[in-house]
Amino acid sequence: MAIVRTPAALTAAVAAWQRDGLRVAFVPTMGALHAGHLALVTEGLRHADRVVASIFVNPKQFGPAEDLDRYPRDEAGDAAKLVGAGCTLLYAPSVETMYPPGFASFVRVAGLPDLLCGRVRPGHFDGVATVVSKLLAAARADVAVFGEKDWQQLAIIRRMAADLDLGTQIIGAGIVRDSDGLALSSRNLYLTPDERQRALALPRALATAQATLRTGEPVAATLAAASTALAAAGFARVDYVELVDGETLGALDAPVPGARIMAAAVMGTTRLIDNLAI
Numbered sequence: 493m494a495i496v497r498t499p500a501a502l503t504a505a506v507a508a509w510q511r512d513g514l515r516v517a518f519v520p521t522m523g524a525l526h527a528g529h530l531a532l533v534t535e536g537l538r539h540a541d542r543v544v545a546s547i548f549v550n551p552k553q554f555g556p557a558e559d560l561d562r563y564p565r566d567e568a569g570d571a572a573k574l575v576g577a578g579c580t581l582l583y584a585p586s587v588e589t590m591y592p593p594g595f596a597s598f599v600r601v602a603g604l605p606d607l608l609c610g611r612v613r614p615g616h617f618d619g620v621a622t623v624v625s626k627l628l629a630a631a632r633a634d635v636a637v638f639g640e641k642d643w644q645q646l647a648i649i650r651r652m653a654a655d656l657d658l659g660t661q662i663i664g665a666g667i668v669r670d671s672d673g674l675a676l677s678s679r680n681l682y683l684t685p686d687e688r689q690r691a692l693a694l695p696r697a698l699a700t701a702q703a704t705l706r707t708g709e710p711v712a713a714t715l716a717a718a719s720t721a722l723a724a725a726g727f728a729r730v731d732y733v734e735l736v737d738g739e740t741l742g743a744l745d746a747p748v749p750g751a752r753i754m755a756a757a758v759m760g761t762t763r764l765i766d767n768l769a770i
């Protein structure tokens with residue numbers, strides 16, 4: 493698998509494939525790859541002839557007290573995994589390449605970033621939108637694949653891509669879970685064995701709330717019970733458990749088609765998120 497490190501090289505490689513009549517899928521990541529990421533490559537191959545992935549730990553989406561420095565990095569190991577998944581090209585720019593001296597722009601999507609995770613990660617989604625707009629502009633792929641594990645992120649990227657006419661179809665890929673139900677996430681590496689076991693309360697609380705809501709039980713009481721269960725399991729902080737419209741992310745007081753129950757909570761020093769369709 494070739495590795496390119498400049499936007500111009502990425503643009504040229506994708507354009508050459510497209511000139512040969514090939515469709516190209518793009519899978520942006522921050523590395524520390526697991527089966528959830530590789531499922532995005534697989535999904536990309538369902539829509540395209542070639543898949544290019546990116547690995548860039550984006551400093552603009554990490555808050556000052558977050559884990560930018562300790563975020564796991566293993567480009568060589570990630571590259572081997574990508575080859576095994578059928579990825580043909582890796583774009584792995586440096587921070588200096590992505591944000592050269594004098595960089596002074598940012599992309600902000602109004603509305604969606606202010607909800608859910610945006611309330612506790614101020615500026616996070618501006619960082620995401622800025623880097624993803626740059627990545628999509630450089631790749632100019634036919635499709636780009638993002639995970640439903642980061643549902644709010646996916647909704648924001650869909651909005652941005654449509655608003656800015658970025659010309660790349662945004663595809664959402666289903667959540668890949670560990671055998672016990674915990675959503676795979678690079679940050680799961682931070683969990684101690686005891687925390688990893690306790691973290692199972694997150695998918696379990698969502699599943700219980702999903703079942704309860706489907707019986708017509710009151711939403712507020714159902715969500716409160718989920719939050720209580722997370723706290724009882726040892727989550728140090730429950731950022732939210734909300735029933736929202738899957739597109740607008742607006743809070744709902746009753747389930748409707750397309751609704752999702754979404755949650756974020758901190759176990760030890762690890763912030764976990766998850767969501768389920770209702």
Ligand SMILES: Nc1ncnc2c1ncn2[C@@H]1O[C@H](COP(=O)(O)OP(=O)(O)OP(=O)(O)O)[C@@H](O)[C@H]1O
Nearest residue numbers: 521522523528638639641642667668676677678679
């Ligand atoms: N378990 C998963 N199922 C489906 N998609 C996933 C999963 N985990 C990550 N992704 C997707 O992979 C892409 C890259 O995400 P990222 O590199 O941040 O990995 P991550 O596991 O989400 O890491 P983090 O722990 O920082 O959230 C995103 O589109 C994300 O939604």
Ligand SMILES: CC(C)(CO)[C@@H](O)C(=O)[O-]
Nearest residue numbers: 520521522550620623642
């Ligand atoms: C989309 C993304 C690669 C942008 O840095 C990141 O937010 C992620 O990995 O989900």
Ligand code: BAL
Nearest residue numbers: 522553554616642645
């Ligand atoms: N996949 C989520 C990336 C982040 O939390 O920055």
